[in-house]
Amino acid sequence: MTSKAPIELLPRSANLSRRGFVGSLSAGFLSAVATEAAGAETLADVPDRGPGADLSAHSERSRFVKIDRIPESTPGKRNIDPGDAINSKTPHQRLVGNITPTDLHYERSHSGVPDIDPAQHRLLIHGMVQKPLVFGVDDLKRMPSVTRVVFIECTGNGWENWKKADPDLTVQNTHGLVSTNEWTGVPLKFLIDIVAKEESSNWMLAEGGDGAGVDRSIPLTDEIVNEAFVAYGQNGEPLRPAHGFPMRLVMPGFEGNLNIKWLRRLKFGNEPWMTRWETARYTQLLSNGKARQFQLRMETNSVITQPSGMMQIQPGYNCISGLAWSGHGKIAKVHISTDGAKTWKQAQLSQPVLSKAQVRFQMDWVWDGKPTKIVSRSTDDQGNVQPDRQSFIAAMGSNALFHYNAQQTWSIDEAGRVRNVLA
Amino acid sequence: MFSHDKLFLAGAVAVGLLAAPALAFDFGRPATPEEIKLWDIDVGPDGKGLPDGSGTVAQGKQVFSDNCTACHGENGQGGIKDRLAGGQGSLASNMPVKTVGSFWPYATTLFDYIHRAMPYPTPGSLSTDDTYAVTAYILSLNGIVPADGKVDKDTLPKIKMPNRDGFVPEPEFDPARLFRKK
Numbered sequence: 001m002t003s004k005a006p007i008e009l010l011p012r013s014a015n016l017s018r019r020g021f022v023g024s025l026s027a028g029f030l031s032a033v034a035t036e037a038a039g040a041e042t043l044a045d046v047p048d049r050g051p052g053a054d055l056s057a058h059s060e061r062s063r064f065v066k067i068d069r070i071p072e073s074t075p076g077k078r079n080i081d082p083g084d085a086i087n088s089k090t091p092h093q094r095l096v097g098n099i100t101p102t103d104l105h106y107e108r109s110h111s112g113v114p115d116i117d118p119a120q121h122r123l124l125i126h127g128m129v130q131k132p133l134v135f136g137v138d139d140l141k142r143m144p145s146v147t148r149v150v151f152i153e154c155t156g157n158g159w160e161n162w163k164k165a166d167p168d169l170t171v172q173n174t175h176g177l178v179s180t181n182e183w184t185g186v187p188l189k190f191l192i193d194i195v196a197k198e199e200s201s202n203w204m205l206a207e208g209g210d211g212a213g214v215d216r217s218i219p220l221t222d223e224i225v226n227e228a229f230v231a232y233g234q235n236g237e238p239l240r241p242a243h244g245f246p247m248r249l250v251m252p253g254f255e256g257n258l259n260i261k262w263l264r265r266l267k268f269g270n271e272p273w274m275t276r277w278e279t280a281r282y283t284q285l286l287s288n289g290k291a292r293q294f295q296l297r298m299e300t301n302s303v304i305t306q307p308s309g310m311m312q313i314q315p316g317y318n319c320i321s322g323l324a325w326s327g328h329g330k331i332a333k334v335h336i337s338t339d340g341a342k343t344w345k346q347a348q349l350s351q352p353v354l355s356k357a358q359v360r361f362q363m364d365w366v367w368d369g370k371p372t373k374i375v376s377r378s379t380d381d382q383g384n385v386q387p388d389r390q391s392f393i394a395a396m397g398s399n400a401l402f403h404y405n406a407q408q409t410w411s412i413d414e415a416g417r418v419r420n421v422l423a
Numbered sequence: 424m425f426s427h428d429k430l431f432l433a434g435a436v437a438v439g440l441l442a443a444p445a446l447a448f449d450f451g452r453p454a455t456p457e458e459i460k461l462w463d464i465d466v467g468p469d470g471k472g473l474p475d476g477s478g479t480v481a482q483g484k485q486v487f488s489d490n491c492t493a494c495h496g497e498n499g500q501g502g503i504k505d506r507l508a509g510g511q512g513s514l515a516s517n518m519p520v521k522t523v524g525s526f527w528p529y530a531t532t533l534f535d536y537i538h539r540a541m542p543y544p545t546p547g548s549l550s551t552d553d554t555y556a557v558t559a560y561i562l563s564l565n566g567i568v569p570a571d572g573k574v575d576k577d578t579l580p581k582i583k584m585p586n587r588d589g590f591v592p593e594p595e596f597d598p599a600r601l602f603r604k605k
Contacts, residue, residue, distance in 0.1 A: 125453075126459050143450060158495035170557075194450055202602040207464055213539035213547050219596050238430065254557030265462055272598050274468045278534040280527045283590060290589055291526070294596040399519050405554065 051127055067094045069104055070172055075401075078173060086110075087154060089176025092323065094304045098350060098360050099149070100179035102235045107242045108177065112209030118238075118246035121209065123230070127268035130196035137232060137246045143186045146229050149357045151325045153178035153255040153298045155282050158404030161422065169420040171308040172409060178301075178325065180358040181243075183250045186232030189225055191266070195308050200301075201268040204251050205275075209262035216258050217272035218251070219296075227252045230263060244381050253327030253356040254296050257282055267381045287397030298327035299405035300386045302334055302361070302378035313416040315369035319345070322361040326380035330354065334361040340373035341388065341409070341423070347376070355381075367412070373421065375409040389423040466535035470580030473534065477575035478556025480563040486553045489562050490542045495527055499523075499564045504543075508564035511585060524565025530574075530582040534558045555579075 040046045061067070071085030072078050088107040090100055100106075107113075118137045126132035154177035160169055207215040218224060231250045232239060239245040244261030251258045257277055272278065272294075283291040302324035307313045322339070324331045330353050335344040347361040361376070378386045387395070392406035411421045439471075466472040478486075487499075496502030499522070500509055510520030524532055538554050540546050549557065555574050562568040567582060574582075592598065 003519065010469075111546070123452055124459065124462055126454055126463070131457060132454040133451040134454045139450045203598075205463070211540065211543070213464070213546065215539070218596075219601055221596075221601070267463070267465065269467075271467070273465050274529050274532055274537075275465075276527075276532050276540075279523065279529065279532055279590070283513060284523070285519055286591075288516065289519075290591050291514075293590040293592050294598070295593040296596050399514075399517070 002382055007224060031099055033207050036217050048070050050353070053092060067091055067101075067104060069107065070176065072173070072176075072197075074164070075162065087156070087177060089172050090171045091170075091177045092175060092303070093308050095169045095305070096321075096360075098180055098323075098358055099235070100181055100358075102181065102237070102240060102243075105152075105179040105234075105240075105243060106154065107175045107240070107262070108156075108256060109210060110214050111166045114210050115241065116209060116262060121246050121262075121264065123247060123264055123266070125191060125195045125266045125268075126269065127266075128198040128201035130198070131194070131267055133195050133323040138246060140186050140230060141189060145184055145233075147184040147225070147233070148229070148250075148252065149180060149182045149354050149358060150250065150252040151180040151298075151358045152250070152256050152259050153177055153301075153325070153327075155298075155402035158406070158408075159401055161400065161406070161408075161420070162398045164406060165420045165422045167419040167421070168310060169407075170310045171303055171305050174309065174420060175303045177256070178323075178358070180325070182235050183229070183231040185229040185231030185247070185250060188228040188230065188249075189245060190226065190306070191230065194319045194409075195268075197268050201270055203269050203272055203275050204262040205267040205269065206258070206263060207265040207267070209264035210243075213255070214260060214277060215265075215273070215275045215279060216260060216277055218276065219272075219294075220417040224254075226403075247348065253298060255282060255298060258296060282402055284396065284400035284402050287399065292400070295403055298325075299403060300326040300328060300374045300378055302331075302386055303335070303375055303408045304376045304410060305373075307412075307418045308410055309418055309420045311418045312315050313367060313412065314417065315367050318365045318367050319362055320365050320374060321360060322376050323358045324349075324361055324376070324378040325356070325358040326378065326382075326384060327356060328382040328384050329356065329382045330381040331361075331378055332381045332383075335377045335379075336361075336363050336365075337375050337377070338361070338365055338367075341375050341407070344377065367416075369414065369416075370412050371411070373409050373411045373423075375415075375423075377407050428572045446563065463541055464473045464535075466531050466538075468529045468531050468580065470531055470576055473531065473576035473579060476551035476555055477573055478552050478559050479536075479573040480554070480559045480568060480570055482562025483556035483563070485556070486549065486557045490549065492558065494543065499561060505562050506567065511565075514586070514589065522565065523561055524567060524585060526586050526589070528584050530558070530562060530567070530579050530584055533561060534579060 061176045069088040071082045071088045090104050123135045157177035160174050171407040173306050174419050202220045204218045214294035228251050232247050247263050248261040249259050250264050283293045285291045306321040324334045334347045337344045347363040350360040353359045409421050409423050410418050494502050494504040495507050499507030507523050510522040510525035513520045558572045559568050
């Protein structure tokens with residue numbers, strides 16, 4: 001989204017000049033960000049230039065920009081004391097582009113954020129290996145590395161809308177448990193080779209150094225062996241403590257819970273361990289009372305972030321924008337309906353479109369001022385299509401709690417108020 | 424990519440010759456059996472990893488009262504955190520109640536989880552016998568172990584939990600099928 005690479009408005013829904021488009025976009029962006037600034041009515045009102053603040057060791061956000069995550073709990077439990085929170089959600093309604101700022105990447109933990117001194121942190125790799133080894137963070141940093149932009153998504157993302165849609169939810173409430181960062185670390189394949197994993201081992205237990213010792217069994221499919229890595233870097237710097245400092249597993253496209261933070265043990269075996277997390281917790285209860293287990297991959301998904309819940313829009317030009325992602329691969333296309341899923345138009349994707357990473361989409365829209373509903377639908381390069389709410393609930397029931405990827409609908413009333421609805 | 428491949432090659436050669444694996448041991452150090460034992464806490468559904476020791480329901484009632492009721496309530500119900508007992512028969516309703524008795528498929532997982540994660544403020548602080556005991560007590564609250572019951576590494580894996588057959592694996596990652604063909 002730079003002037004160097006102007007956005008092509010492929011699926012034009014209105015006859016707009018480039019100048020008109022850029023002007024509207026800028027106005028909308030500024031109004032969202034500089035909410036506290038007094039408006040400058042004429043150029044004469046713009047404050048004079050002058051010397052600014054001294055150079056500093058860190059770049060802080062402008063004092064005019066306030067963006068925060070929101071700590072929340074289980075569905076319906078919002079506006080709670082942080083001590084009662086189990087997750088903290090990304091403010092997608094305030095963000096642009098594809099990459100989530102590091103400090104706004106969603107956070108989920110099961111026993112708080114441990115305060116780990118990297119000098120005292122160790123990773124043990126053992127089990128069905130010829131050479132059980134112990135590594136420190138510095139050992140990992142000396143190894144060949146991989147850097148990759150991927151989304152990580154809590155399996156509970158979207159869980160507010162399983163049974164009902166509270167109208168006063170923002171996209172942060174509904175979809176704030178997915179984020180996209182660039183991660184750097186050591187390929188799992190490299191670690192497997194240096195400990196000399198036994199051929200017959202095809203499951204791996206990954207365990208965290210948090211109070212809960214969160215642990216998950218991971219099947220060593222070719223895809224996982226080739227793509228998983230033990231990360232120590234996040235957006236170019238060491239991991240933040242909330243995201244696993246000093247090292248975590250990154251499992252592109254798979255349940256957030258599998259991306260074990262504060263990683264301290266990898267054990268190789270030949271069957272799953274049936275940990276609490278993969279039996280009692282992250283399994284999806286179907287309407288017949290049976291629970292789906294080992295639904296490890298995150299689904300094809302998308303959500304409109306602009307405009308979205310609790311915003312108010314004006315008739316005329318509106319640029320619809322949002323995020324799409326899939327644990328199966330790349331997003332191939334996103335369609336948007338502005339008439340309650342009756343007709344669809346293809347949105348434009350920002351570049352580059354990366355496998356298992358969120359991608360920004362957008363589309364021109366001229367709102368005629370009449371009540372309507374807007375909804376997005378993504379399709380990935382494996383042909384998976386994000387399901388509509390009705391067929392999704394028909395397949396999964398409404399008790400599953402996790403892996404909600406139904407299309408998100410926002411209603412817009414005659415005053416332009418945008419609200420969360422089921423469909 | 425080039426140096427990456429080269430390292431792999433060098434590592435493979437070192438392993439193949441069973442020579443001093445200088446390259447591999449450039450990264451990290453060998454783990455000793457003694458220290459592995461300190462961290463090797465996982466318990467499998469077949470009971471593998473369960474330690475020696477045992478605990479009775481009666482002992483467990485006291486351990487639970489001392490360590491667990493503040494969050495989980497008397498008798499594992501009505502606390503501020505997860506409900507541990509009851510809920511059988513509710514899973515297909517519109518308000519399913521997932522507890523150890525109604526939902527957990529393996530008793531071994533209960534021991535593993537208590538041992539690794541509980542009590543919340545001081546995980547791992549219970550002795551092995553107390554962990555067995557509180558496991559037995561929670562199972563007794565769900566009618567799975569009798570009030571005069573006792574569990575240990577031999578009996579725990581043999582318990583068939585009420586919801587043992589309540590799980591349907593996602594076909595792509597079904598452990599019974601994955602890695603079995605080819």
